[in-house]
Amino acid sequence: MTLDQGKLIVKRPYKEVYKCDDSIVKVFEKDHPKSAVFNEALNTVRIEEAGLDIPKLKEVTQIDGKWSIVIEYKEGKTLEEMMQVDHANAEKYMSDFVDLQLKIHGKKAPMLNKLKDKLARQIDGLKELDATQRYELRTRLESMPKHTKVCHGDFNPSNVIVGKNGKMTVVDWAHATQGNASADAAMTYLLFALKDQGLADMYMDMFCKKSDTAKQYVQQWLPIVAASQLDKDNELEKDFLMKWIDVMDYQ
Numbered sequence: 001m002t003l004d005q006g007k008l009i010v011k012r013p014y015k016e017v018y019k020c021d022d023s024i025v026k027v028f029e030k031d032h033p034k035s036a037v038f039n040e041a042l043n044t045v046r047i048e049e050a051g052l053d054i055p056k057l058k059e060v061t062q063i064d065g066k067w068s069i070v071i072e073y074k075e076g077k078t079l080e081e082m083m084q085v086d087h088a089n090a091e092k093y094m095s096d097f098v099d100l101q102l103k104i105h106g107k108k109a110p111m112l113n114k115l116k117d118k119l120a121r122q123i124d125g126l127k128e129l130d131a132t133q134r135y136e137l138r139t140r141l142e143s144m145p146k147h148t149k150v151c152h153g154d155f156n157p158s159n160v161i162v163g164k165n166g167k168m169t170v171v172d173w174a175h176a177t178q179g180n181a182s183a184d185a186a187m188t189y190l191l192f193a194l195k196d197q198g199l200a201d202m203y204m205d206m207f208c209k210k211s212d213t214a215k216q217y218v219q220q221w222l223p224i225v226a227a228s229q230l231d232k233d234n235e236l237e238k239d240f241l242m243k244w245i246d247v248m249d250y251q
Helices: 034-049 079-085 087-105 115-124 131-143 181-193 197-211 215-232 235-250
Strands: 008-012 015-020 023-028 057-063 066-072 149-151 160-162 168-170 177-179
Touching (some): 023 057, 034 057, 079 160, 087 168, 087 197, 115 181, 115 215, 131 215, 177 181, 181 197
Antiparallel strands (some): 023 066, 057 066, 149 177, 160 168
């Protein structure tokens, strides 16, 4: 497969994403763990098998010595793009967005990795936190109820494609796990809050209302998921995330 730089649509430190005819091709850097590439491919297949209509995995291959994933291309705009240009309909878009997330949470995929295990590993490996902070986070994590709902792990409007017919499709299942839906909601809240606190608050209110979940319960997860995000080593987000971790001292 030959990739044209003119078809490059996303560039990250660890991957490049290309649009090739009716496919999306993710090409990972040579130092990106092979296990992470195959885990993303497995996640995609397991979500397919759970009954969600997502872009299907076509192939795992190597391109110029780099591991690559080929998946179906879904035509449309991201929900993020639509929300940026159509502020008047923000509540309608958010309502549809939350409905889609709840649909995902209603599915089971017993072969997915467990969210609690993933969060525990991330917290244990953090150098930014001292042993006391890690212990407090782990203690809180262990006290939270264990669930087995499908959790996207990076559910935000940039990962929702809206087709011409209005149908929404969720992409990028690299971080998918099975676990507590409120932890997934806490992650989505943080992702909104990094960009727009107003949208974050709208999301939290709407998720809690539609799912009949106490806001305080979702908030209990915020220090945990904020800590898990620190392992991405993003300096621009570090101060913001540390504030949410510090909130735990006052709860």
